[in-house]
Amino acid sequence: MSLSLVFKMMYWSVRKDWRLLPHLMSVLAGWLTNLMWLRLHGLSGRGTVAIGLVEHLGDIVAAEPVSRLARRLYPAAKVIWIARKAYASVPAGFATIDAVVKVNCLTEWLLLRAAGTGHPAWDLHINQRYCPRCQIPVHKTGPAGTLDSASYYGHGNLLAVECLSAGIPILTDGPELPFDASASAAIDRLGLPERFIAVHCASNEASRDWPKENWRALVGQLLQEPGIAVVEVGIRPVAIEHNDGAQQNLCGQLSIQQTAEVLRRAALFIGIDSGPAHLANAVGVPGIILLGLYKGFTDYMPYSGGYENGENATIVRTNGPMNTLPVTDVLAAVHQRLDRVHNHLSSAARDSKNLGG
Numbered sequence: 001m002s003l004s005l006v007f008k009m010m011y012w013s014v015r016k017d018w019r020l021l022p023h024l025m026s027v028l029a030g031w032l033t034n035l036m037w038l039r040l041h042g043l044s045g046r047g048t049v050a051i052g053l054v055e056h057l058g059d060i061v062a063a064e065p066v067s068r069l070a071r072r073l074y075p076a077a078k079v080i081w082i083a084r085k086a087y088a089s090v091p092a093g094f095a096t097i098d099a100v101v102k103v104n105c106l107t108e109w110l111l112l113r114a115a116g117t118g119h120p121a122w123d124l125h126i127n128q129r130y131c132p133r134c135q136i137p138v139h140k141t142g143p144a145g146t147l148d149s150a151s152y153y154g155h156g157n158l159l160a161v162e163c164l165s166a167g168i169p170i171l172t173d174g175p176e177l178p179f180d181a182s183a184s185a186a187i188d189r190l191g192l193p194e195r196f197i198a199v200h201c202a203s204n205e206a207s208r209d210w211p212k213e214n215w216r217a218l219v220g221q222l223l224q225e226p227g228i229a230v231v232e233v234g235i236r237p238v239a240i241e242h243n244d245g246a247q248q249n250l251c252g253q254l255s256i257q258q259t260a261e262v263l264r265r266a267a268l269f270i271g272i273d274s275g276p277a278h279l280a281n282a283v284g285v286p287g288i289i290l291l292g293l294y295k296g297f298t299d300y301m302p303y304s305g306g307y308e309n310g311e312n313a314t315i316v317r318t319n320g321p322m323n324t325l326p327v328t329d330v331l332a333a334v335h336q337r338l339d340r341v342h343n344h345l346s347s348a349a350r351d352s353k354n355l356g357g
Helices: 001-018 018-042 056-063 064-073 108-112 143-148 156-167 181-188 212-222 254-264 275-283 327-356
Strands: 048-052 078-084 099-105 121-123 198-199 229-232 245-251 268-273 287-291 313-317
Touching: 001 108, 018 099, 018 143, 048 064, 048 108, 056 064, 056 156, 056 275, 064 078, 064 156, 099 108, 108 121, 108 254, 121 156, 143 156, 143 245, 156 229, 156 313, 181 254, 198 254, 212 327, 254 275, 268 275, 275 287, 287 327, 313 327
Parallel strands: 048 078, 048 121, 078 099, 198 229, 198 268, 229 245, 268 287, 287 313
Antiparallel strands: none
C-alpha cells in the first residue's frame, strides 16, 4: 500500500465519522515521531528487517519464529518489531529482536511500511485486517490476498498463516520465550505451591470459552489428586472462587512476562485457545488445550511445534460449541498427560542416578 492510498483512506474515514479525527491525528503524530526515531537510530532503511504484527498476545507469540528467520536470513541486519503499546513487551522479550516500535494502531504500521521502514518489511497481518477504530483495512494481492478472516485457518496453523501473509517460507518451529530474571524474581515472592497445574479459562471471544461450571467441576476433581494444587492465571477469574493452600487465583495480578514465568514452573497447563496457551507453548510446559467450533472451523490448529505435533500437548476437541465438551474427556486427557510427565521425570531421575553412580 502506498502512502497516498493510506492517506486517502484516513481522509475518507474522517469523512464518514468526524469523531475519528483525534485518533487519526494521534496516529499521524505517532508515525512522524517513530519515523524520526528510526532515522536517528539508523533503523529506517536498508540493513533493517521490519516485522509488522501489532496485536494480539497469542498472534505475536505464535509469530516468534519469524524473528529467528529474519536473523538467519539477514545476520548483519537489525531486526525490529512493530506492535501496539499494550503488546510491545512481548516481542521485546524475543531473543533476536533489536528494537520494538510502539504504534497506536494497525494504521500507523501501514504508514510506516509505506514510508519505507524496513528492507524487507514483513507484514504478518491477514488480508483485510483493520483497526477497529479507523476501519482502514490491509490490502494484499497474490497468494496473501486469498487469506481473510473467513478462510485463514484453512491454510494451516497461526504461524503458517502469518508466514503466508508476509510472503515468507512457512515455518514449523514452536515459539520460544527466553527466561526473564525480573519476572522470575517477582514470582519467587508469591510462594507458589511446589507442584501445581496452571489453568486459563477466559479468552477475548466467548465462542472459545468453556462454561464456568465445567471449569469448577474440573478443578474440584483435580484438587482430589494427592500433591496437586491449581493456580489460575488470566485477566478475570473463572475456575477458582477462593484462595487456600491448594488453589490460588492470580488473575489480574501479573504482567505478561510474569504469567509466562508461572506457566514455566507449572507441571501442566490447561486452557482454551488464548494468548496464555501460546505462552505455555513458548515456555515448554506440557499442555491440555480445549478446542471447539470456531467461526465455522471444526478442526483448526492454532499452534506450531510441540503443541501441534502432540509431543508436548493434548488437544481435546468437540465439533460443536465449547459447552458440548464433557468434563470427563478433559479429565481423562489430564490424567494421561500427567502420567507422561511423571514417567519422564522418573526416567530422568534414574538416568541421573546411573550417571552419578
